[in-house]
Amino acid sequence: MVKKMHLGWFMNFSRSTAWTSPWVLESEAREWMNGDYHIDWVRSMERAGFDYAMLEDSSMVADGYGGSMEVDLKHSLYAPKGDPLSIAPVLAKATEHIGIISTASTSFYPPFLLARAIATIDHISGGRAGWNIVTSSEDRAAQNFNLDKLYEHDTRYEMADEFVEVAEKLWSSWDADAVVMDRATGTYVDHNKVRPIDHVGEYFKVRGPLNVPRPPQGRPVYCQAGGSPRGRQFAAAHADTIISAAQGIEDMREFRDDIRRRMIDLGRDPDSCKVMFITTPVLGNTEAEAKERWEAMLHPTQAGVDVALGHMGALTEIDFTQIDADKPFPELTTNGHRTTLEKFLKLGKTPREAAGKWAIRYTDPTFVGTPEKVAAEMSRVFDEVGGDGFLIAAGGSRRGITEITDGLVGALQQLGRTRTSYNHAHLRDNLMEF
Numbered sequence: 001m002v003k004k005m006h007l008g009w010f011m012n013f014s015r016s017t018a019w020t021s022p023w024v025l026e027s028e029a030r031e032w033m034n035g036d037y038h039i040d041w042v043r044s045m046e047r048a049g050f051d052y053a054m055l056e057d058s059s060m061v062a063d064g065y066g067g068s069m070e071v072d073l074k075h076s077l078y079a080p081k082g083d084p085l086s087i088a089p090v091l092a093k094a095t096e097h098i099g100i101i102s103t104a105s106t107s108f109y110p111p112f113l114l115a116r117a118i119a120t121i122d123h124i125s126g127g128r129a130g131w132n133i134v135t136s137s138e139d140r141a142a143q144n145f146n147l148d149k150l151y152e153h154d155t156r157y158e159m160a161d162e163f164v165e166v167a168e169k170l171w172s173s174w175d176a177d178a179v180v181m182d183r184a185t186g187t188y189v190d191h192n193k194v195r196p197i198d199h200v201g202e203y204f205k206v207r208g209p210l211n212v213p214r215p216p217q218g219r220p221v222y223c224q225a226g227g228s229p230r231g232r233q234f235a236a237a238h239a240d241t242i243i244s245a246a247q248g249i250e251d252m253r254e255f256r257d258d259i260r261r262r263m264i265d266l267g268r269d270p271d272s273c274k275v276m277f278i279t280t281p282v283l284g285n286t287e288a289e290a291k292e293r294w295e296a297m298l299h300p301t302q303a304g305v306d307v308a309l310g311h312m313g314a315l316t317e318i319d320f321t322q323i324d325a326d327k328p329f330p331e332l333t334t335n336g337h338r339t340t341l342e343k344f345l346k347l348g349k350t351p352r353e354a355a356g357k358w359a360i361r362y363t364d365p366t367f368v369g370t371p372e373k374v375a376a377e378m379s380r381v382f383d384e385v386g387g388d389g390f391l392i393a394a395g396g397s398r399r400g401i402t403e404i405t406d407g408l409v410g411a412l413q414q415l416g417r418t419r420t421s422y423n424h425a426h427l428r429d430n431l432m433e434f
């Protein structure tokens with residue numbers, strides 16, 4: 001029997017309808033915030049047996065490109081973007097099996113508010129909620145939360161560790177059987193089964209208890225994406241699933257092996273965390289058609305270059321308008337996304353070349369071809385890396401979504417590589433099934 005792979009989708013509650021595409025209705029490009037498009041999207045994923053939809057997030061309008069918000073807003077890069085915690089229950093109610101993971105930052109949320117919101121979504125979804133634990137990386141976002149700039153990189157992870165500790169205390173502040181509904185005594189909740197947590201730590205002070213019963217999964221599924229040594233250690237300590245942008249089979253294998261080693265050192269079973277590699281498959285009816293689409297993507301317009309450099313500028317706080325796009329990169333460093341900048345610099349000799357690949361969320365190995373060929377390639381890479389699955393970053397229109405969910409996943413199912421139905425009610429149980 002071949003080993004099965006897990007599938008997630010890197011989703012955003014944003015203009016993902018790629019409004020200029022000929023495959024997108026004008027009305028939908030305008031009104032995506034009513035949630036209908038995202039409901040259809042997540043239902044398609046569920047039809048294909050995806051483990052989860054991961055709703056990414058940030059909380060700012062970026063202005064790192066030439067000191068103006070123009071590129072961000074013109075190309076709807078960071079904004080507009082709806083709140084993941086608000087759309088998550090809507091998506092949960094429109095589906096029955098798929099997990100819904102919401103991104104939320106430990107640098108900005110108070111632990112009580114977030115623990116309550118995620119517990120509520122876990123109840124609403126019947127145990128299918130997840131939390132993508134991020135520490136955030138932009139000063140512009142920090143300035144929306146009483147701060148002038150972000151806390152220092154490793155301090156953010158120290159805070160995140162304590163944040164998770166507090167959230168777990170809050171979720172456990174209700175015993176699983178606290179709701180007794182005893183008609184004889186007229187008791188709804190037995191107060192002996194609910195306790196304050198009285199947490200006083202270095203960063204947070206929370207009395208508790210939570211005002212929501214223990215979530216169905218006990219705690220939500222934890223997703224994480226740290227790439228630095230400190231980030232990896234945090235992920236290895238907590239995550240049920242890690243999403244990674246490792247480039248190339250070597251890098252992917254090194255990343256997964258490193259995480260597994262760290263988990264063993266921490267006393268965790270390495271199979272209790274699924275590492276998913278982000279990828280943007282390029283599909284076509286024929287090899288030639290897929291290649292043609294890929295070639296077109298590699299030569300973006302000036303708008304595509306602006307978008308990629310604007311995006312990179314927001315993550316690294318480097319103003320790329322000050323750098324010649326057609327000359328070799330100068331020496332660059334950042335206090336923001338260090339690993340992301342390093343990867344970007346490796347994509348090409350000049351900003352324009354690198355932007356061309358970044359513009360399509362360039363991933364290596366690149367899967368280009370018919371659904372059958374891409375499914376076979378993904379299976380080969382999966383076997384070489386050792387597991388655990390892929391995080392799809394694609395779509396933009398119903399056509400793009402269907403190519404993945406019905407075309408590519410159809411072919412993966414034929415190979416016995418992905419699930420054809422769900423066997424468990426909870427996200428964590430589906431994730432740990434294989």
Ligand SMILES: Cc1cc2nc3c(=O)[nH]c(=O)nc-3n(C[C@H](O)[C@H](O)[C@H](O)COP(=O)(O)O)c2cc1C
Nearest residue numbers: 056057103134136225226227228231243244245278
């Ligand atoms: C696939 C993937 C998805 C991510 N999604 C988000 C996100 O939605 N919001 C966010 O603030 N950061 C996101 N990040 C950034 C990570 O949380 C993290 O800050 C980054 O990988 C740098 O890791 P480091 O802090 O350990 O260096 C994502 C990273 C990756 C690789």
